[in-house]
Amino acid sequence: MPITDKDLYGPRGPSPDDIDQDFLGDCYLVATLSAVALRHPLLLKNLIRYDRISQRFVVGLYDVKGKKRHVQVTQLELEDNMIRNGGSKMDNTMQRKIVWPAVFETAYAKLYDSKPLDGLDQGYVKISGGGWPKDAMMAVTGSPGTEMKFQLIPRITRQQSINLLGSRVARALVRHRTITLWSVPEFDGRSQIQKKNNAPFPQDGLVDNHVYTVMSMTRSASLNWTIRLRNPWGTNMAVGEGKDIKSAYISVDLDTLVNTGGLQSFRVSAY
Known part of the structure; x- marks a missing residue:
């Protein structure tokens, strides 16, 4: 069964406790996602759209120059994020529930991947090598703050x-x-x-x-x-x-x- 928009959030919507950083060194990103979930959960919900025909998620993220990008996340790419032990709890519980952190993290890696057709290795290397809180804030809110x-x-x-x-x-x-x-x-x-x-x-x-x-x-x-x-x-x-x-x-x-x-x-x- 594919992951759908019904699997994105728990009953309360996005929550800081949905974040569980494991092997990827992108604390600057997932801590920002957690902070936005605390203060502006509706903002996160408005940035994710699910297309039932293609079974893909479309995430609206901003690049470092403030230009909005609409990044498509496939089912295989979400599975890949789980295998990499990303920032959601999906890989810890092995349950495909409350997957919004994985959707965002995957989209962010894809935003910085130079060759997404051969997988997202370059993107994950880029975002896992440490980053700046201002870039994460820009990516999610459209402003570096x-x-x-x-x-x-x-x-x-x-x-x-x-x-x-x-x-x-x-x-x-x-x-x-x-x-x-x-x-x-x-x-x-x-x-x-x-x-x-x-x-x-x-x-x-x-x-x-x-x-x-x-x-x-x-x-x-x-x-x-x-x-x-x-x-x-x-x-x-x-x-x-x-x-x-x-x-x-x-x-x-x-x-x-x-x-x-x-x-x-x-x-x-x-x-």
Whole structure:
């Protein structure tokens, strides 16, 4: 039986939890899909069309220049995505249900494949070699959005600068913006004495060089900002930074991310 539009979504429609990144190194894409599913699920649904005659899906994606492309995804190409252990749960459950992440991921690989007639190997190599959150945001929303990074603001303290960043991200979430977070390796801020005494290397608990979906940003009674993130892996095990948990969700302090150097930037959608 072919996969059809009836297999695209669960009863709630697109959900962040539909993403389960496995072998493909395209966290920047699947974390963005998860973030859009959280804030604008109808946008995702409007980008996929199923043609019952050809039994193909047609996906409206934007290239890096902002030009909309209508990419056809065949049944064989979806099977290929499952074999490659792509970003849906289809390959984990072996059930052809809630396949929209596989449809998008396949279309994105096909968009960057130079010879789709001989398979999508080149496309998957391209998108799995790491990419930019801005390109993923462009592909799905038609705009690269804006980057929010930590920077020291003149005439206010470092802590006030951190709080200002937290406030900006929180306001964007209130406005239903789609947001991802890009984490990078922490820098070694230990003193020579600390190094000599084998003090632990500063860690923030996040995978390095990875992109997460930002679920929420809240401020505690102590006025520190806490970010709730979803790891597109579907778990936070095997991270190796002292906070391994089975859940896909993890909460981290913005202060810690900034002060360890583990925060590269937030990517915020235009709407």
